[in-house]
Amino acid sequence: xxxxxxxxxxxxxxxxxxxxxxxRRTWQVQGPMFLGSIVNHLVLDPRDGKTLLMAASTxxxxxxxxxxxxxxANWAEAxxxxxxxxxxxxxxxxxxxxxxxEPGHASEPGVWWAGVSPPGLFESRDGGATWASVSGFxxxxxxxxxxxxxxGTPDGALLNQxxxxxxxxxxMYVATSSGGVFExxxxxxxxxxxxxxxxxxxxxxxxxxxxxxxxxxxxxPTNPDRLWQQNHCGIYRLDRPGERWERIGDAMPRDxxxxxxxxxxxxxxxxxxxxxxxxxxxxxxxxxxxxxxxAYRTRDGGQSWERQDKGLPPEQAWITVKRQAxxxxxxxxxxxxxxxxxxxxxxxxxxxxxxxxxxxLPEIYSVVAAPIA
Amino acid sequence: xxxxxIPSQLIAYTGGATRVDAAGATVGAVLDDLDRRFPGLKFRxxxxxxxxxxxxxxxxxxxxxxxxxxxLGPGDELxxxxxxxxx
Numbered sequence: 001x002x003x004x005x006x007x008x009x010x011x012x013x014x015x016x017x018x019x020x021x022x023x024r025r026t027w028q029v030q031g032p033m034f035l036g037s038i039v040n041h042l043v044l045d046p047r048d049g050k051t052l053l054m055a056a057s058t059x060x061x062x063x064x065x066x067x068x069x070x071x072x073a074n075w076a077e078a079x080x081x082x083x084x085x086x087x088x089x090x091x092x093x094x095x096x097x098x099x100x101x102e103p104g105h106a107s108e109p110g111v112w113w114a115g116v117s118p119p120g121l122f123e124s125r126d127g128g129a130t131w132a133s134v135s136g137f138x139x140x141x142x143x144x145x146x147x148x149x150x151x152g153t154p155d156g157a158l159l160n161q162x163x164x165x166x167x168x169x170x171x172m173y174v175a176t177s178s179g180g181v182f183e184x185x186x187x188x189x190x191x192x193x194x195x196x197x198x199x200x201x202x203x204x205x206x207x208x209x210x211x212x213x214x215x216x217x218x219x220x221p222t223n224p225d226r227l228w229q230q231n232h233c234g235i236y237r238l239d240r241p242g243e244r245w246e247r248i249g250d251a252m253p254r255d256x257x258x259x260x261x262x263x264x265x266x267x268x269x270x271x272x273x274x275x276x277x278x279x280x281x282x283x284x285x286x287x288x289x290x291x292x293x294x295a296y297r298t299r300d301g302g303q304s305w306e307r308q309d310k311g312l313p314p315e316q317a318w319i320t321v322k323r324q325a326x327x328x329x330x331x332x333x334x335x336x337x338x339x340x341x342x343x344x345x346x347x348x349x350x351x352x353x354x355x356x357x358x359x360x361l362p363e364i365y366s367v368v369a370a371p372i373a
Numbered sequence: 374x375x376x377x378x379i380p381s382q383l384i385a386y387t388g389g390a391t392r393v394d395a396a397g398a399t400v401g402a403v404l405d406d407l408d409r410r411f412p413g414l415k416f417r418x419x420x421x422x423x424x425x426x427x428x429x430x431x432x433x434x435x436x437x438x439x440x441x442x443x444x445l446g447p448g449d450e451l452x453x454x455x456x457x458x459x460x
Contacts (some may be wrong), residue, residue: 060382060428060455061417077413083421094420 002331004372008052009339010039010324013362015054017042017072018345019372024335027357033072041324041366043101045127047109049373053128055098055114063097065114067128080130082114082122084138091149093118093138100324101128102162105169115159119147119176121188136189137174137182146179146193146210153177153213160323163217165224173217173227180212181229196244199233216262216323221330223270230263230323235275237302248302252277256289256296256307261323267330271301274308274328274351276321276338287318295326295336295351308351319344324366339364375403375445378452383418386411395451400431401441403451418453428456 007018007027016031037056045051050069057063065078084093095116104111114122114131121134133139137159140146151157158177165171170187173194180195193210200212213232220226225240235249235258249258252275259280266272274295279285288294294309319340329335333349340346343361348354374394379387387393395410397403401423408415418429425431425439432438432452433445445451 058382060380060426062420062426064413064417079412081413081416083416086421086423092422094422094424 002333002335005329005331005335006044006370006372007337007345007357008042008044008366008368008370009345009358009361009364010042010054010366011343011362011364012038015039015042015056015072016358016361018357024331024347029358030072033075034066038097039365040097040099041101041368043103043368044370045103045112046370047103047106049371051127053101053112055101057097063095063116065098065101065128065131076129078124078129078131080132082116082120082131082133084120084133091144093120095120096156098122099158100161102164105164106166107169113162113164115162115174117156117158118149119157119159119178121159121162121174123188134188136184136186137191140191146182147176148178151178151211160215161217163219165219166221167224175214175217175229177213177215177232179210180231181214181217182210194238194243197247198229198231198236198245199247201233215260218263218265218273220265220270220273221267226265226270228263228265228273230260230275232259232280234258235260235263235302246302248298249275251298251303252296252305253307256294257281259286261286261321262326264326264328264336267328267334268332269299272297272299273302274298274326274336275305276326278320285318286320288320291316291318293317293319293321293340295338295348297351308348309354310352311348311354312346322365324368325364327367327369329369329371335369337367337369339367376450377403377407378450378454380453380455382455383414383453386414386417398445399441400433400438400443400445400451403445404441430454430456 005020009016014032014035018027041055052068054066064081066075100115102113110127112124121137122131124131161175163173172184182191183194216230227238229236236245238245252258260278264274279289296305325339337347341363345358395403395406404415
């Protein structure tokens with residue numbers, strides 16, 4: 001059955017929260033919050049159902065983290081935001097922006113993880129008030145090979161995601177824009193690349209051990225041994241304990257391709273997932289292929305894909321859906337949501353018919369769906 | 374004490390004040406003093422390597438500085454500005 005949902009929306013110019021009724025038919029808006037601030041991610045803690053963390057910066061000011069425990073009415077700033085250790089090394093890093101916020105494992109209340117640009121991993125053990133550099137990744141002997149400073153994406157190289165195995169707090173994955181996917185089995189103390197068979201068509205070796213641009217990874221909620229990946233160079237699936245990714249995007253229509261930013265697994269069916277293709281031809285427009293936006297769904301683990309565009313503009317819609325702006329809830333039927341760079345938010349039930357929830361927002365960077373406690 | 378000009382981007386920290394006084398013999402020391410009274414302010418202007426952030430500008434009177442080690446003399450005024458930036 002459905003339940004009331006809140007959509008946590010981060011944009012280039014502030015944050016908004018949209019709250020629905022129990023049928024997800026009507027939506028009430030709260031905001032703007034921090035109007036003018038760049039909000040890369042706004043996330044609810046599922047362990048208490050009330051703590052919100054926001055990764056924010058502005059065009060001028062440095063990055064920080066804000067925290068609310070009353071639904072966004074009041075905010076307090078982290079007393080020690082993510083920051084690399086002070087160093088006299090001429091290559092010493094400074095955090096440009098926090099990009100991804102991940103609540104810790106269910107067994108670790110108060111723990112949060114953050115991925116930042118330049119690529120770095122940070123941990124908070126007090127609900128986001130203070131943050132510490134995770135030396136196991138940030139000071140790894142191979143860090144500068146995994147995260148070379150010259151390999152930045154247009155918005156800066158990223159550690160763009162932290163994923164935790166729901167069965168084991170010590171088993172973690174991170175995704176980066178310059179090194180691909182890395183795995184830790186000792187709670188972030190040590191890391192190793194996990195990129196076998198993932199293509200890298202912008203390096204001399206097309207299948208390197210690391211160097212890939214892992215736009216997004218996701219575990220199937222009902223089978224955490226199944227990883228989905230939307231990579232810069234295709235859609236992939238990996239079934240653990242396997243090590244070799246399979247390019248399942250080859251089954252996508254040739255005129256659409258398998259480039260995009262996000263993959264969203266179904267909350268109950270491990271063979272079902274959605275992607276949102278972006279144009280990856282010639283100069284990489286990263287707009288909807290042909291100006292015709294659509295989700296594509298697989299229900300057989302990526303062997304086949306079906307187009308889902310009912311309700312969306314049929315032509316001349318050159319929108320971009322960024323990696324944190326396509327998501328689902330856990331209802332039955334599942335609500336699927338995307339925010340676009342043109343400031344629109346749309347939803348559907350399982351991809352079957354899209355309807356617009358909001359328009360005229362600033363460029364949308366992230367949309368996170370969470371139940372209303 | 375040094376008189377410090379606070380730009381609009383930072384007045385949320387100072388309770389709306391656009392001019393405040395702070396103690397310290399260098400730019401960094403003045404910012405440290407400000408940060409004690411207005412927690413979080415310094416990190417929005419100076420990064421963890423003590424570099425002035427890319428889109429912030431600091432002036433002592435008419436002279437721009439990018440160094441937190443820059444000394445301040447009696448009567449100096451520290452002006453903090455958000456640099457011009459795009460839309």
